[in-house]
Amino acid sequence: xxxPLTIQDVSFEIGGIRLIKDLNCTLEAGPRTMILGANGAxxxxxxxxxxxxxxxxxxxxxxxGAKGRDPADxxxxxxxxxxxxxxxxxxxxDYALKLRGMAAAERRAAVEDALGHTGLxxxxxxxxxxLSVGEQQKLALARAWALQPEVLFLDEPTAxxxxxxxxxxxxxxxxxxxxxTRIVMTTHDLGQARRLGxxxxxxxxxxxxxxxxxxxxxxxxENDLAQAFLKGELLWWQRGRDNLKRNPPKQRRQ
Numbered sequence: 170x171x172x173p174l175t176i177q178d179v180s181f182e183i184g185g186i187r188l189i190k191d192l193n194c195t196l197e198a199g200p201r202t203m204i205l206g207a208n209g210a211x212x213x214x215x216x217x218x219x220x221x222x223x224x225x226x227x228x229x230x231x232x233x234g235a236k237g238r239d240p241a242d243x244x245x246x247x248x249x250x251x252x253x254x255x256x257x258x259x260x261x262x263d264y265a266l267k268l269r270g271m272a273a274a275e276r277r278a279a280v281e282d283a284l285g286h287t288g289l290x291x292x293x294x295x296x297x298x299x300l301s302v303g304e305q306q307k308l309a310l311a312r313a314w315a316l317q318p319e320v321l322f323l324d325e326p327t328a329x330x331x332x333x334x335x336x337x338x339x340x341x342x343x344x345x346x347x348x349x350t351r352i353v354m355t356t357h358d359l360g361q362a363r364r365l366g367x368x369x370x371x372x373x374x375x376x377x378x379x380x381x382x383x384x385x386x387x388x389x390x391e392n393d394l395a396q397a398f399l400k401g402e403l404l405w406w407q408r409g410r411d412n413l414k415r416n417p418p419k420q421r422r423q
Contacts, residue, residue, distance in 0.1 A: 173198065193377070219322060221240065253300070
């Protein structure tokens with residue numbers, strides 16, 4: 170297991186503007202983590218830093234359980250708008266496995282299994298790019314699940330989906346979690362965060378302001394901006410107590 174993942178004094182900037190600011194946290198094995206915050210809070214950047222798609226300007230991202238292994242081989246990420254290759258549904262999954270070096274005979278069984286678990290077996294020979302948006306998101310999850318990652322990062326996987334497709338994707342996420350993969354996910358949907366989350370990280374303006382068990386976060390958030398966010402208030406103009414010297418991020422004992 171490559172976990173725990175430690176984010177240590179991480180900042181990320183573009184053109185001299187800090188978008189992630191002095192972020193510290195640890196993600197242990199077990200709980201499903203929902204990352205909440207308004208647009209521009211830094212949620213997607215946080216996932217990309219964890220996954221290794223971008224490197225921090227300062228600080229370190231440490232997979233403490235890797236012990237010489239390449240962490241990239243034990244994790245996967247699904248984006249809000251996944252890219253579909255110009256090939257069939259089954260071939261999309263097969264290609265991901267081929268990149269990992271899996272033998273052809275093993276790939277066939279893994280592809281069949283992934284498509285079966287995600288309800289896409291009947292579409293195996295269809296071109297991936299003609300699928301509906303919801304079916305494409307299922308395929309992106311199938312590609313990730315076939316890799317059997319220890320950690321799966323999900324960036325707003327249901328943002329463009331209707332309720333029926335959202336329900337189907339949430340069922341798949343639950344199944345992936347039950348199979349032993351650690352889920353770390355961003356969402357704007359508070360109902361979804363309540364349904365899926367075991368713990369919540371709340372970001373605002375690039376800072377981690379609170380990290381708590383989901384039940385406690387939704388019933389009694391300690392940070393003032395988290396309270397406003399849950400009430401549906403606009404946060405873009407509010408600075409609140411966003412200065413770490415005055416209001417350090419809350420990480421409750423779990």
